[in-house]
Amino acid sequence: MQLSLENISKSFGTHRVLDAITVDFPKVHSLALIGPSGGGKSTLLRIIAGLEIPDTGNLSINNELVNFHKETALREHRRHIGVVFQAFNLFPHLSALENLMLPLEKVHGFVREAACEAAFAALRRFRLEKHAHKKPGELSGGQKQRVAIARAVAIKPRLLLFDEPTSALDPEMTAEVLDMIEELKEEGRDLIVVTHEMGFARVVADKVVFLADGKILEIGNPEEIFQNPQTETCRAFLSRVLKY
């Protein structure tokens, strides 16, 4: 995909979360956003997802400018992006299958049977079919995240966004979920991941962006960033995160 951010800024009250973010990727498949907490990674991801409106700046994906000023245009943009949050993705009153069917039926205009089939196929593809009729309350954290990913994928999005998808999971479930994301990357899907899992970022990402205090401090290939960080902030961050 082509991704370009031009002068994106966002403040919450007096706190400037993103400061004139400008970056241009003519062709990137998977992008990892890393950095210290509070650095603006999630906010940036949410802006790309169309869930947050930047104070200034332009965003274009696949050479299409995202129109932040019209809610209808923004909603249309959101419909073609699959987002997976850290937690609470699924609706607790619906089963896994129904959770997948809801966007297909109500947003993308599928007929009920077609939605059911597509939803089931997505679950089967990720070996989740035996959980189809369970409610989220009956699933483990890893299973819930995988169902959430399946839901994001089922709508055949142009882009997949992951906001710290494994931060709330234990190591075993983390591996389950990361495996699934890697599978998606191998399939050729475009994705952006905000993560603290450096090993994962190394394996999955084409490009890594290091964000701290609302500014992009480093951009590069995983090997460049992890082996040879240019800035002191990045070096300090990596040494803390990779310590254990």
Added chain:
Amino acid sequence: MQPQQSPSFAWKALSFLAALALLALIFSFSFYHLAYRWNWRGVWIYRQKFLQGWLVTIVLSSCALFVSTAIGALFALARRSRFLPLRYFSRIYVEVIRGTPLLVQILIFFYVVADAFAIENRYVVGVLTLSVFSGAYISEVIRAGIESIGASQLESARAIGLTHAQTLRYVIFPQAIRQILPPLAGQFASLIKDSSLLSIIGINEFALNAQEVNSYTYSTLESFLPLALGYLILTLPISLWTQSLETRHRFET
């Protein structure tokens, strides 16, 4: 520690009877102390009046329930509206209605408002007054139910591209209903009992009929105990029905 086993049916039945027996004991002692001469036959003659009154109460309460739920839902949404005058209007409505006695509201509605709007039929006035009264309480119940849905769910709904209306219908409402039903049923039971106050404007409902029988027969307890029983017959099933609904819609959040 041993896992707790569900108590046997025999023990549950026995405990229930023991509880009833204790209550019966307390009441019989109170009545015995009164040395009252019961006059059930005198009251039995008027059984038709009781039945009629009871039916009128059912009809009034049912109508008021529908209208008040509609009013409650409207004001609950208005309370969250972005249009400020509407939001404040519903706030004032709720605070004033909940803060004043139904008795006063009935009198004002009947003698002032109905007169001004030339509503002739006192039954219509009765239903409207009850609905406006109950609607205020219901709107708070519905609002609390809607607001209990976590913000993360609204975010999720936004992320998959649902409109506000769709979010309300497919995400908020099904979950809110679980929160709303128990207090709503409680409100219906209150409504049925509150309808007894409509007797002051001469509506021929259950309580008024019981009062009339009392004035014919001077048998106060025999007139009013059936009244209590009649209301209990209406409110008890509602309570049991809600409990079964609660269990059916149960899920973990």
